[in-house]
Amino acid sequence: MEKCKITFYPINKDMEVPVGTPLKKAMDDAGLDFDFPCGGRGRCGKCRVRIREGVVPPSESDRVHFDEEELKDGYRLACTLTVQEDLVLELPQEGVTGHKILIDAAERSMEIKPHLQKVHLEVKKPSIEDQKADWDRLRDELTAVKGDRDYSITLPALQALPKVLREKKFSITAVFADHEVTGLEAGDTTDRMLGIAFDIGTTTVVGYLMDLLTGKELGAVSTMNPQTKYGADVISRITYSSQEAGGLERLHKAIIEAVNRLIGEAVEKVGSRREDVYALTFVGNSCMHHLLLGLEPRYIALAPYVPVTGSTQEMNAAELGIKINPAGKVYVLPNIAGFVGADTIGVILATELDQSSEIRLAIDIGTNGEMVLGNKDRMLACSTAAGPAFEGAQISCGMRGTAGAIDTVRLDDDLTYTTIGDEKPIGICGSGLIDVISMMLEAGIIDFRGRIPSPEQLKGNKFADRIVEHDGMRAFLLASAAETGHGKPLFITQQDVRELQLAKGAIATGVQILLDVYGIGYDDVFEVILAGAFGNYLDKHSACAIGLIPSSLEDRVRPVGNAAGTGAKVALLSAAEYRRSARIASFVEYEELAAYPKFTEIFANSLSFPKKD
């Protein structure tokens, strides 16, 4: 079969593929962490690449998403491109660079008592007077030292036993979880035991390397979730896994490979080996949880939206194809509901919401804004279909929080903004969007219903000349073509404002319904905990100004960073906390918002912006 060569810039990667190969497939095969937000269906127009050498006739989708100038300049959507000849392609910078993620999190105090324990034993050698079998000999010594009986041993450990026992003259370290010996090491290795707490996000996967003996965090690693190329959000991945043959298996393998890669990176950072890692914990939303474990996620997305499990699940790492110490175990935190996952359990564990006397509200803002309201006596949780606006999707110039994203905006004498990495702007991320909308509201460039007035109506307003027509609708000019990194102007369109209203309205609706069901008002909420990296970047005044968070609670807002990840760390360092997570999952009451009688009314009321006093 005839082959073509593809060269990718700026990463300088070459590959050969048969003529007629879809570029998406080639990029998957090449292992590029490239983003196809709509799952490669030619809809979102985000997967743009530029042809530097070679001829590619524009597709129908290309004609929708690019103008004649751009098409002439070689811009094409990667998802509809089929390779017919040798090509040199340029990848957009944000498609291949790392994300800005928050890996520090407020730590809570806790007792360190991990799932696996190690004990060093000096075992008495057998003799003709004492012919006890190797395992019985070891077990009796273990029983003597630990004061516990009924230890069992796994087959792989039993297979290793005779050799390991004799390697250092019957000086041996036993690794065990509960009453099962899962690993054996020659000599005394009780000074080495690492673990990794993973937070599997829809977009980003983060792993925290922990010393299981001291509880110290040794480092963090992160990568883009490689499943992104099969769909940016939970729903498109569920669709992919259900409708594509082998889809579930492919998504499952992709995340397992990413986890294995991150483990390798993490141990390399501290000069350790995979074999020093004995335990992993995982949090993630229900869909990420299911794909990690190879569980069918289809019923999450179909009424009545049930996950496969709402319990903790543990297994040998090898069962999942995860490469750590052969004795290594995996502990997965439980889901609360189809759209309130183990990541929310992580937030509760991290913030100890379940042990609080005061009533607190924890919100994790993302594509689905999950929230929990309550205290030790009662907890309510819900998920709101906020949509991906806060992550930059569905917004005309939206992008994730990577280099070149506008992340804060001020409208004072003039319009000023900052960008991530101090680069020329190429789009706007969630925190920037909330900022600019709140500023536009304050400056009167949006009314409380979300409408952008005409330049005529704004006569006298110093930003009136920024109101233009764009794509057949009214828009606010954020940055001119001259200012931007890609030479194209950035706008906030009327449609963008509507998208933001839907997103913030969804979250405000969730808060309102939880308060209603709980039977309390704003004043009863002691604290609003903002979980997730986004909470740290968010300007809380802006968030309150647009009505994302009730204004009366502005002073009680506390961002806690990646609390879900902290929860994973807590469950890694303490078997008791992990077991507590199972109790939390069955204790939290899940509220299906759409089934709430006054849902439509509350949602409609939440779409408007707060009127200015």
Next chain:
Amino acid sequence: MEKCKITFYPINKDMEVPVGTPLKKAMDDAGLDFDFPCGGRGRCGKCRVRIREGVVPPSESDRVHFDEEELKDGYRLACTLTVQEDLVLELPQEGVTGHKILIDAAERSMEIKPHLQKVHLEVKKPSIEDQKADWDRLRDELTAVKGDRDYSITLPALQALPKVLREKKFSITAVFADHEVTGLEAGDTTDRMLGIAFDIGTTTVVGYLMDLLTGKELGAVSTMNPQTKYGADVISRITYSSQEAGGLERLHKAIIEAVNRLIGEAVEKVGSRREDVYALTFVGNSCMHHLLLGLEPRYIALAPYVPVTGSTQEMNAAELGIKINPAGKVYVLPNIAGFVGADTIGVILATELDQSSEIRLAIDIGTNGEMVLGNKDRMLACSTAAGPAFEGAQISCGMRGTAGAIDTVRLDDDLTYTTIGDEKPIGICGSGLIDVISMMLEAGIIDFRGRIPSPEQLKGNKFADRIVEHDGMRAFLLASAAETGHGKPLFITQQDVRELQLAKGAIATGVQILLDVYGIGYDDVFEVILAGAFGNYLDKHSACAIGLIPSSLEDRVRPVGNAAGTGAKVALLSAAEYRRSARIASFVEYEELAAYPKFTEIFANSLSFPKKD
């Protein structure tokens, strides 16, 4: 590479191999269950084949084991033959036919309560008012039905759950062991649950297919242990596994493959499928136990002779590569010592020796004669190095109990014998050997020291003319060339008598030492239990006449057939009996005979035959 074709008769198998391939390797590759008693070292001369077409120059070993006539007739040892051209080979009949084995055994009464249980559940469907996750829903139903809490589920079962639950409208059968759900089946399948009890012998592997619901035996299957081609006895297999690269792995795989084959055969016999088999139990001597589990057997054969484990070991069938229901489990009975294995535990379980008030002696006669003496208060076990004489090895015309083997002999007016399968004799098996020696003793053709007198000394004895010179020593003519199946005469040589003396002396020594240690005499022994097929074929009068069993106990001898296999069945049908086997293993005291102070003296005294009254 140039290839040669080999054709095997009488099984009509063809194969192609590269020039220069050792015939042993070719036969291994072809999957022939051919017997190399000495492990293929050209020593024992038992692996004879006959060249029907093609030229093979005789090897040095061939010249030792065959005379000119035989060499001319094309007889060669398979183990030293290298294939240099196309060959047509004839395999001896006993090398490829099935063995005579005993698969019926005295059953004992017991309560049937297998390890795995099934329960059918009609699970309530989820709704928007009841969004409990699939597993939590199932677990709560299971808890309600069984009145037990804290059920967990394996990852494979969890992965199967959403589909299986919806296959028959939330009617589902859960398979569980202890508190772990290991399998799920749509609808009500509680009427189907099979198990197989395996007895892994050094020579023969037997599997008993059992209905786990009724306890009924549905059939039995057996095959030659395929490890035989790597060595006939325990020691040569330990040597092979320790000294050949990948040896342990090869022996392990060979037995697992045989087990998988037998499972297929067993279920086919009754029109079932592998998926209907949920549990397996295994007994075997310590070496077979270790090779089954892939455990290093080397330390069994090195002082102080310790096995890797003396405890029960359970695992998922899949962990061992055994193909049954994915939820299937394997339960392996414990060893007592390096040379007293799980088969002896099986004998104790089957005969309830551990619950007996009277003191009983159980003997399993084989290459290693294992025996247990005692009752519920104390049990002693030992292993005697009887050697393979009772299995026909080391005996000039010895063979295993297959077609054409002389199995009973009488010396009355004339010499008469019977053969297995009523065929012309081609050798003698263990029971025939004991018979003929006892008859020769009675007829005065052997004195009590085991010496065969000269024809002159026997003048007047009607069998005197059967005393001849053979292979440079005195011998007794058992069958003339004209009578035999292969046209060669059969003899009992002076050396054969010596081999038998060593074998029976070893066993008698074991009995004597156990009695001494226990502090009792023959009269205190209530019963002598002969376990193993051999016990059934043995003439107990002959056995006592040669001193294998003390004459005073002749009336108390009870053959029980394959009691080890019965023990495996008992442990399969009852989890409680399986757990009891672990207690038995730690309760039995193992006596190392060679370390017993008066060992040499007792052994020397045991070599002679009992003097006639």
